[in-house]
Amino acid sequence: MFTEVLVALCIGGLILFLVKRSRNQVLQTEDGWWGIGAPPDGEEDITIQPFTVTTSDEELEDLYRRIDQTRPVASLEDSQFNYGFNSWYLEKVVSYWRNDFKWRRQVDKLNQYPQFKTKIEGIDIHYLHVKPKTHHKGTAAIPLIMVHGWPGSFYEFYGLIPLLTEPSDPNDLVFEVVCPSIPGYGFSEAPHKKGFDSVCAARIFHKLMKRLGFQQFYAHGGDWGWQITTNMAQLDPKSVKGLHVNFAPPSKPSLPMVLSLALGRYFPKLFGFTDMDIQHLYPCMEKLAVESLKESGYMHIQSTKPDTAGRGLNDSPVGLAAYILEKFSTWTNRDFRNLEDGGLTRKFSLDDLLTNVMIYWTSGCIISSMRFYKENFSKGLNQPQHKMPVYVPTGFACFPNELMYTPKLWVKQKYWQLETFTPMTRGGHFAAMEEPQLMAEDIQKFTKTVEEKK
Secondary structure (H helix, E strand, C coil): CHHHHHHHHHHHHHHHHHHHHHHCCCCCCCCCCCCCCCCCCCCCCCCEEEECCCCCHHHHHHHHHHHHCCCCCCCCCCCCCECECCHHHHHHHHHHHHHCCCHHHHHHHHCCCCEEEEEECCEEEEEEEECCCCCCCCCCCEEEEEECCCCCCHHHHCCCHHHHHCCCCCCCCCEEEEEECCCCCCCCCCCCCCCCCHHHHHHHHHHHHHHCCCCCEEEEECCHHHHHHHHHHHHCCCCEEEEEECCCCCCCCCHHHHHHHHHCCCCHHHHCCCHHHHHHHCCHHHHHHHHHHHHCHHHHHHCCCHHHHHHHHHHCHHHHHHHHHHHHHHCCCHHHHHCCCCCHHHHCCHHHHHHHHHHHHHHCCHHHHHHHHHHHHCCCCCCHHHHCCECCCEEEEECCECCCCCCHHHHHHHECCEEEEEECCCCECCHHHHCHHHHHHHHHHHHHHHHHHC
């Protein structure tokens, strides 16, 4: 009896030791230099410069000339969006873009929030920094960094920002929001050297937040923003008070994931599966394998030869719009593939969609944004960041039409301190832009949960 108790204590102690040791693990990284040539001698320039989005007659004339010279191609009969962007509807979008879309007005809208640039690791980093106009006395605004993905931009958050910085409910928390552009996206300078992945972006954004005076902050991300903010939590968990994401596909299958897929349809309660989980996971061959193949062709191209495909998109505004906007159709709702107009304006306005396209067009960033896939996937899925859990408090907003649906059990395999998991009633991949109110409410709920515990 004594021996059995001693063995049990030893095993328990070993497990406790290993768990505590693992919780002290942080992702290791080294400073990089992504500017042209060799890094200069001396200290890095840490000045912050105001930035304003501008346009010109020459820029618009060049755009219109290229649009006018596009060569339309008829879609197949009864093909809707199943072959990609429907040509019939593309002509309508292009006509609106050419004749009715007011880019100068949208530039003014972009400039409604303060924007800046600062050089970090040799490249200019663009970001919004939105402070609340008013907040309750005795309470400080909560710093929050929000990171976009592809083919989105910082503009995805324009509907969400005022809900966080100027909430209508006096009981809500007030946030001070920082929205950077990923290097190589929008108005952030593209890296000039190979190897810039999500960990590098996470390291740069940590430096940005510290440069702005934030020693601790919350982080939110979707798409690549999910991976970058997750890496931020792994790099410096003491700085990230809480992590909120709306996208969390598993890096590799785990035993609980495999078992849940095999048995979850028959024993859902055993794995905590809800009716919503069953609906979106089964039949798993169709929902997970076939659907992933249908929607991941772009990823294979961008993970292998981004410069080849990107060159054509960089020359043709119509081609660029078709390539980007098709994602805002099918990634918002897969059923939109069966509509002639792709359901684009059911969730978004053409002005907002074309503003995002114009950010890519005017900055000429489509190729560098696509390279981000190659830099991440070419290193494989056996990198430390893919194997390491996240220990900071985490909240997950589970939108039903997300590109890769992730039930709670799977999220917990990566995020060990999952504080909130919210099944949403509607919404897809671009949730912050599509459903800003729902996203704001969930960020509020998660942050309140973490703050109350602290």
